[in-house]
Amino acid sequence: MLHEHNPIQSSYNQGDHLNPFAVYNDLELSNSDESVDNNSGNNNDTNGYSSWDDFNPNFNDDVQDYKTHGQCSTAVSKLQIRLNNVINTHKAPLRLYDDVVHLFNDYISSDNFSKHAKLRTRKSFIKQIEETHPSVKSLRPVNKLVTLHDGTMATVPVFDAQAMIMDILSNSALMKTENFAVGYDIFTGDIDENHPANKYYGEIHTGDEWIPARDKYCRSNSDDMPVSIVIFGDKSHTDLHGSLALTPIIFTLTLFNQRCRNDPQFWRVLGYLPNLGHGKNKSNKTPTVKKIQDEHNCLSCVFESIRIIHRDGGFRAKVLGRYVNVKIWIHYFIGDAEGNNKWLGHYSGNKSQVCRPYRDCSCSFDELSNHNPTCIYSTLQEMRHAFNLKCNNEVAGLERYKELSRYPIKNALTRRHMPLSDVVHGPSRMMPPEVLHVFYAGLLRYIFTSMQFRIGSTKLRDEIDKMHVRVTLDVKRQSDRDLPRGSMRNGIIDDTKCQSEERQGNFFLLLCIATTTTGEEHLKLALGYNDRLWVKWIQFVKLYLSMCAWLHDSNLKAEVNNARALISKVLQLVKLLFPRDGFGNGWNIPKFHAATKFPDYISRYGSATNFYGGAGESAHKFFVKAPGQKTQRRPSEFAHQVADQHYNMLVTKHALRSVNTELYDIANIIDTSFNEDNQTNDNQQIELSGQYVLHITELMKEKIARGDSIYPQWKTNVKGMKTNNYKFRLHPKLLSAIINKMQDIEAGQTERSVCFKGYTRLIITSKDGTQVIYHANPNIIGKMWYDWVYVHFEEKDTVGNTVENYYPSRILGFVKFGEITEAVIHCTEKPLRWSTVEKKFLVKVNLGKDTAISIVTVPMSSFVHPLCVIPDYGGECTSYIVILPRRNWSRYFGNRINTD
Numbered sequence: 001m002l003h004e005h006n007p008i009q010s011s012y013n014q015g016d017h018l019n020p021f022a023v024y025n026d027l028e029l030s031n032s033d034e035s036v037d038n039n040s041g042n043n044n045d046t047n048g049y050s051s052w053d054d055f056n057p058n059f060n061d062d063v064q065d066y067k068t069h070g071q072c073s074t075a076v077s078k079l080q081i082r083l084n085n086v087i088n089t090h091k092a093p094l095r096l097y098d099d100v101v102h103l104f105n106d107y108i109s110s111d112n113f114s115k116h117a118k119l120r121t122r123k124s125f126i127k128q129i130e131e132t133h134p135s136v137k138s139l140r141p142v143n144k145l146v147t148l149h150d151g152t153m154a155t156v157p158v159f160d161a162q163a164m165i166m167d168i169l170s171n172s173a174l175m176k177t178e179n180f181a182v183g184y185d186i187f188t189g190d191i192d193e194n195h196p197a198n199k200y201y202g203e204i205h206t207g208d209e210w211i212p213a214r215d216k217y218c219r220s221n222s223d224d225m226p227v228s229i230v231i232f233g234d235k236s237h238t239d240l241h242g243s244l245a246l247t248p249i250i251f252t253l254t255l256f257n258q259r260c261r262n263d264p265q266f267w268r269v270l271g272y273l274p275n276l277g278h279g280k281n282k283s284n285k286t287p288t289v290k291k292i293q294d295e296h297n298c299l300s301c302v303f304e305s306i307r308i309i310h311r312d313g314g315f316r317a318k319v320l321g322r323y324v325n326v327k328i329w330i331h332y333f334i335g336d337a338e339g340n341n342k343w344l345g346h347y348s349g350n351k352s353q354v355c356r357p358y359r360d361c362s363c364s365f366d367e368l369s370n371h372n373p374t375c376i377y378s379t380l381q382e383m384r385h386a387f388n389l390k391c392n393n394e395v396a397g398l399e400r401y402k403e404l405s406r407y408p409i410k411n412a413l414t415r416r417h418m419p420l421s422d423v424v425h426g427p428s429r430m431m432p433p434e435v436l437h438v439f440y441a442g443l444l445r446y447i448f449t450s451m452q453f454r455i456g457s458t459k460l461r462d463e464i465d466k467m468h469v470r471v472t473l474d475v476k477r478q479s480d481r482d483l484p485r486g487s488m489r490n491g492i493i494d495d496t497k498c499q500s501e502e503r504q505g506n507f508f509l510l511l512c513i514a515t516t517t518t519g520e521e522h523l524k525l526a527l528g529y530n531d532r533l534w535v536k537w538i539q540f541v542k543l544y545l546s547m548c549a550w551l552h553d554s555n556l557k558a559e560v561n562n563a564r565a566l567i568s569k570v571l572q573l574v575k576l577l578f579p580r581d582g583f584g585n586g587w588n589i590p591k592f593h594a595a596t597k598f599p600d601y602i603s604r605y606g607s608a609t610n611f612y613g614g615a616g617e618s619a620h621k622f623f624v625k626a627p628g629q630k631t632q633r634r635p636s637e638f639a640h641q642v643a644d645q646h647y648n649m650l651v652t653k654h655a656l657r658s659v660n661t662e663l664y665d666i667a668n669i670i671d672t673s674f675n676e677d678n679q680t681n682d683n684q685q686i687e688l689s690g691q692y693v694l695h696i697t698e699l700m701k702e703k704i705a706r707g708d709s710i711y712p713q714w715k716t717n718v719k720g721m722k723t724n725n726y727k728f729r730l731h732p733k734l735l736s737a738i739i740n741k742m743q744d745i746e747a748g749q750t751e752r753s754v755c756f757k758g759y760t761r762l763i764i765t766s767k768d769g770t771q772v773i774y775h776a777n778p779n780i781i782g783k784m785w786y787d788w789v790y791v792h793f794e795e796k797d798t799v800g801n802t803v804e805n806y807y808p809s810r811i812l813g814f815v816k817f818g819e820i821t822e823a824v825i826h827c828t829e830k831p832l833r834w835s836t837v838e839k840k841f842l843v844k845v846n847l848g849k850d851t852a853i854s855i856v857t858v859p860m861s862s863f864v865h866p867l868c869v870i871p872d873y874g875g876e877c878t879s880y881i882v883i884l885p886r887r888n889w890s891r892y893f894g895n896r897i898n899t900d
Helices: 059-069 075-089 095-108 122-132 134-139 161-169 210-217 288-302 304-311 337-344 365-369 380-392 394-403 435-455 459-476 500-515 517-527 531-551 557-561 564-577 590-595 598-605 614-618 620-628 638-657 661-667 698-706 732-745 834-840 886-894
Strands: 142-147 153-158 224-233 245-253 268-273 315-319 322-334 678-680 684-689 692-697 753-759 761-766 771-780 783-786 788-796 802-817 820-827 842-846 855-858 863-871 879-883
Touching (some): 122 134, 122 638, 134 161, 153 288, 161 245, 161 315, 161 322, 210 322, 245 620, 245 638, 268 288, 268 638, 288 337, 304 322, 322 598, 337 590, 380 394, 435 459, 435 500, 435 590, 459 500, 459 517, 459 863, 500 517, 500 531, 531 564, 557 598, 564 590, 564 598, 614 620, 620 638, 692 732, 732 753, 732 802, 732 855, 771 820, 802 863, 834 886
Parallel strands (some): 224 322
Antiparallel strands (some): 245 268, 753 802, 788 863, 842 879, 863 879
16 A cells, blocks of 8 residues: 655656557547647547648749639649659658758758759769769679579679778778677677676677687787678568579678667678579479579679688778777678578488588487587598598498488588688588577477467367457557567467568467456466466466577677577476477477577677667668669569669768768757747756646536546437447546546635646656657547656655565556646555566566555656556456566566576
8 A cells, every 4th residue: 555655856767659549529629739749649630730831831922823723823833743744653651752842952952053054864873973083983783694503694792892892991870889799809800808798698799709810810909900790691582473583792890889780871882692483493404503502603703801800910001090900700690490501511401311401510400309408529630531531432422411311512601711710610600590480480390380389279179260360460559669569460379461570469468368367368268277287388488588698688798608408497497388290290399409509609609689680670671672673673684783783882981971071960960949838957848748738627627526437428319229328538537637636736715626737748858858648538549549658756665664676556647737747646555666576577566456646646757667557358447467577578588597
């Protein structure tokens, strides 16, 4: 129970943005401009504007022009009509029209506008930029011809590695101190051992492989600058049938921090591998070894410029005003299982006849289901021995290659002068598994398949899918939205139309459903678990989700080195709870084996987010899909046309960086002006919107005092249908709290009517730009939205001492009392320590039933951070579930690792 609440100021975390409306049928809307939310949810053509004149300020001028001329005959009108027609003809986005109009208006209003100047065509303008910026010519791709096994030629567009690296190192917008990995010297590659970040496996240089690789390629006491690169390669499709497909080979530099390496502008292209399988049907009898060799011949062309740089001992450059000798090497590769197997020449598939089914070790087929194996990693010496044996005795050599589960090819990654970070194991141990394909697109799919088989197409499954829809909508409407995104396209455990990360979101939603009273009853019965297995299932889902988050976090080195046992426990629960008896090879699958290897690869290359494939796949839309839309869409010419269009984009970006730098800086200045509804303090900006005005009359006071509703009852017509839709009504508990507060501050006054100004949305912006958005709205797109917040109070205990407590609270509204705007909240019965949420993952709470004590007004400064809280379906009407946000999942797993 609450006692004498005294809210105090605390910090807060980030949230997401959604624009509510703030117009109510029963409330008088203020006429001030600040009272109208232009991004309202009202369904009208003006999108929340009060009139068409407000929506289109030039409308009256256009109407007058039309009245004067009788038709759209002015040059401006003709231009806009033709522009709109061009955009419609080329199926361009509608927003392009406004962007072009703004561009024309800015040019016409500029000081150096000339009506005699003529715009150039695209090709002519690109040539002009090349003449103005001669350095961009080195970025032009070169089309190289590769002879395939059948004598045909393949065109491989290749970019020069030195030019691409210098394009990054000479870019002042990228080469900034805040973009570099902390605790790292970019010129020498030295690591500051005293820096706190280097006590964790976080950035790439914190991995154990960094110093040996640096010392291998850079001389001490010299001007050698270590510039190691990370290679990503994965096939990308731009059409539904796979004809317009290619494999972009892109790279980034390890000197940048994790945030920057997730940004496509920090990546560059080395080349594009064409679709060598185009025109080949499934009956194609070409041996696999020849197909693999063709791809490696193309790869060799792409990596040739890297080999040349290493052969020549690096290249001289000026980086941030300092002359250095740039030394490069490939630190590791990122890709999916299929792509990595091809690049290593390893056997694909999962068959019991394969001696070494996983690409980097000698483990047998039966060892794949071992949840804690001891791996012996493959070495380059084994590959050299097999190659020499084949040269002397082809039959014995081929047999040795078969024992190694490798094709007898000339591998592009092991050719002479190829700089690799690991010269012992070679590229085999430079291709770490990654979370996207192992856990989201791998094990989770098998888990869902096992659950589908166990539940079947029963009525219980239909009930679970209905709860999935309800919980998904609840999770979307939260002040704290730091949670994985699920999918409602199909059922919750049917992933046929589900992306990899959406599959993780559905697994999280399944945990939320299982925590509710009704969901636990249905799901436990559907799975056929007893109490012991049900407890294990709940614990497994929490550990699985938190383990994936832990792998992508920066963790203490001692914690990573001791994590193998807990990961082994999670994989053991996978086999226990989700048996695959009768499904293929059971759990003897490479992705299960890959899940055991993460601690080893994290110790080599830092946090698993460093070799996460999501960033590279997201970059496909910039390096493949966007330029691919500007080609002739011919499979035979697709690769080099994509390369040419990507080059045009690079040239334009170079010119853009040198144009109007001052105007660019001005445009990025944050507007710090405030209106009368904004409040600020030293740490944050508070912005209120969705304004309404509420008149409290004596009649309303009397009705609320009696417990009656102040709103009219539903009116029905002859057919019994509702005719009046009073959906924009404030929460009754909010009105009661306002009246109680009014009676305290207006004591002694005789006025029969009092006005209060209220708001439905609060935006809190911190100094670093992060925003938290809270809603307290009775209707947004047909449904109420009342957010939850974690509130800090000072209270008196039974002996009169002051104690600090924290209450999950539901926000009922934001109301201005006098000159101060406060939040009206409904607190839970008991306080909740955040450590309890971190320990349990999900915690059930109950709203206070004594509204006289539980509903209070607090200043916004007492908000600690937003919360995600969903109803406990099947429980009491006051029962809710507080959910641990994703940013705290890592510690749930890490705190359970025994580091002794």
